[in-house]
Amino acid sequence: MSPIVSGLLVGVLFGFALQRGRFCMNSAFRDIILGRDFTLFKALAVAILVSMIGFSVMAMTGIITLAPKPLMWGANIVGGLLFGFGMVLAGGCASGITYRTGEGMMGAVMAVLGFGLSAMMGATGVLNPILKSLQTTKIMTADDKPLTLANIFGLDLKMAMLVLAILIIVVWAVFAMRNKSAAQSYGDKAKSLGEAIFKKGWKWMPTGIVVGLVGTLAFPLSAAAGRNYPLGITGGWVNIFQSLIKWQALVEDKLKITALNWEGAEVLGIVLGALVASWIAGEFAIRAPEPKILLQTLIGGLLMGFGAVVSGGCNIGHILSGVPQLSIGSIVGGLSIVAGGWTMAYFMFIRPMNA
């Protein structure tokens, strides 16, 4: 399968699931402190657990080689915090603004434009010296491997992932059985499976399972295209914008890179998948917030894009793809995203609400 077809396929499935499940990490983390709502956080936890099991089983059977990101603590922390501040301003994480672009939300489009621009400014542009100076804080194991929760204890990574995922599931199941709460639902119930999939919003459990399965599918397909990593967003937007801007140089083969790569195709697929999903559900509409908020989402996107390239990953690269591989860098990056998000949400929403 060509990289573009395989990337598009994974992206369309991912975008479809994101739109149907309203899966957004900005909301998943922020709702914990704003309204004590754990619905999307539970969807995220399920997605991470499914990916952990999927990745470890595929690694054990030799289908993939695990690729945890290295720890660059200074860059992981600074970039993660910037990304966290930005996602609250932008009203969505990297995957959130990408799928909402497909839903026709112009606030998300502005955020994506800012995101792509500043990610390129960091990756190859005017902000690259700052990125480089922050990324010097790299720490590897004695045999030059990325640090993971497994190898710092001398454990085998694949086995540690599987055992940890099963342990968490058992503990969660025990807790869930103890505190059974009837889930409320509003509006009419779905009359058929088709209606439940295409017309109604998905509940957190199916959302998490499908997102985790798409992440699992993404790993070998992306690896087959020469990119040994599961889902990502940041590199995809950088690739899309660079392909568009440097087209002539690409055609003349001056850059020695392919135009659209797997990750770029995946990101285009997300927009397409969300467009199709929202169209079928009757949820597509071109809509925009007031001008001041459009400026706010643009600034948010700018902070997120630079933050993501500095940190070495966005919420997808670090939290959905990196945390399941127990990468310390991704855990530090992910926690910094949460810390940045909570800080900004406190000042923007929680403090004014309680005033």
Place this chain on the structure above:
Amino acid sequence: MTEATITPTKTIDECGKICPYPDVDTMTTLKKMKKGEILEVLIDYPLSVERIPRSAEKNGHKVLEVKPLDGPKHRILIEVLGLK
């Protein structure tokens, strides 16, 4: 539901707004309203269409209806109780 007979005390238009402004506006408006009054929320952001009823119930209010209108637009009617 008997929406035909329900007259909202107050209406807020949250269409076009981004995450989580519809939720924040709804919750702060509910706080200012009196028991028995009815808030109408017009909204087109799918995530909040599902989340606002959850938060309203959690805060002890009664969700009277979540009605799809045109496209992604919905009308949510909440009776202010504030039991919690």
